[in-house]
Amino acid sequence: MEKKPVAFPFCLQERHHRLKLVATRENAMKLEGGCYCGAVRYVAEGEPMMKAQCHCRECQYITGGSPNVFLAMPPDGFKYTKGAPKQFTRNDLEKPVTREFCGECGTHVVTRPQRPLVVIKVGTLDEPAQIMPQIAIYTIDKQPFHHVPEGMPAFERLPRRQGAASVSISIARTGPAALQRLTISRRYS
Numbered sequence: 001m002e003k004k005p006v007a008f009p010f011c012l013q014e015r016h017h018r019l020k021l022v023a024t025r026e027n028a029m030k031l032e033g034g035c036y037c038g039a040v041r042y043v044a045e046g047e048p049m050m051k052a053q054c055h056c057r058e059c060q061y062i063t064g065g066s067p068n069v070f071l072a073m074p075p076d077g078f079k080y081t082k083g084a085p086k087q088f089t090r091n092d093l094e095k096p097v098t099r100e101f102c103g104e105c106g107t108h109v110v111t112r113p114q115r116p117l118v119v120i121k122v123g124t125l126d127e128p129a130q131i132m133p134q135i136a137i138y139t140i141d142k143q144p145f146h147h148v149p150e151g152m153p154a155f156e157r158l159p160r161r162q163g164a165a166s167v168s169i170s171i172a173r174t175g176p177a178a179l180q181r182l183t184i185s186r187r188y189s
């Protein structure tokens with residue numbers, strides 16, 4: 001059964017917006033991580049643009065079946081400090097993402113959508129507990145055994161806009177045209 005997307009009251013949007021203005025600099029993080037075997041290592045610096053769990057069908061292949069927990073970071077703060085990942089891009093999609101993974105142990109480290117962000121798999125961080133997912137996306141593909149925590153905003157696909165403010169954007173304000181765009185930009189994380 002599909003969980004209804006959460007519509008946020010306007011007052012909450014406004015409060016979130018104000019909080020974001022104050023907190024922007026304090027949210028900057030320096031994160032380190034790498035693959036299971038250690039051949040590939042990275043550092044990511046900047047303000048996380050989204051922390052989420054993705055229930056999409058594509059992510060289920062990568063995680064083994066669970067939702068995929070990720071954070072989106074600005075690409076200019078991300079660099080590999082050891083090794084180089086292999087890359088994979090599907091050639092049958094209009095806007096495919098590029099997936100980067102360790103060629104030795106196969107760990108999927110990051111995804112690069114065709115937009116300025118790097119999507120880091122939280123399981124590859126040295127300290128995964130640093131990141132708490134804030135929203136659930138692509139619940140349209142959710143399996144019966146997936147869990148969305150009580151009170152977590154859930155979206156059938158994506159919130160209308162990316163970024164830290166995305167939790168304040170009501171999916172109810174997404175028109176049919178925007179929904180279609182979201183559908184096209186699937187296979188995001």
Ligand SMILES: [Zn+2]
Binds near residue numbers: 106
């Ligand atoms: Zn590895």
Ligand SMILES: [Zn+2]
Binds near residue numbers: 055057068
């Ligand atoms: Zn996904």
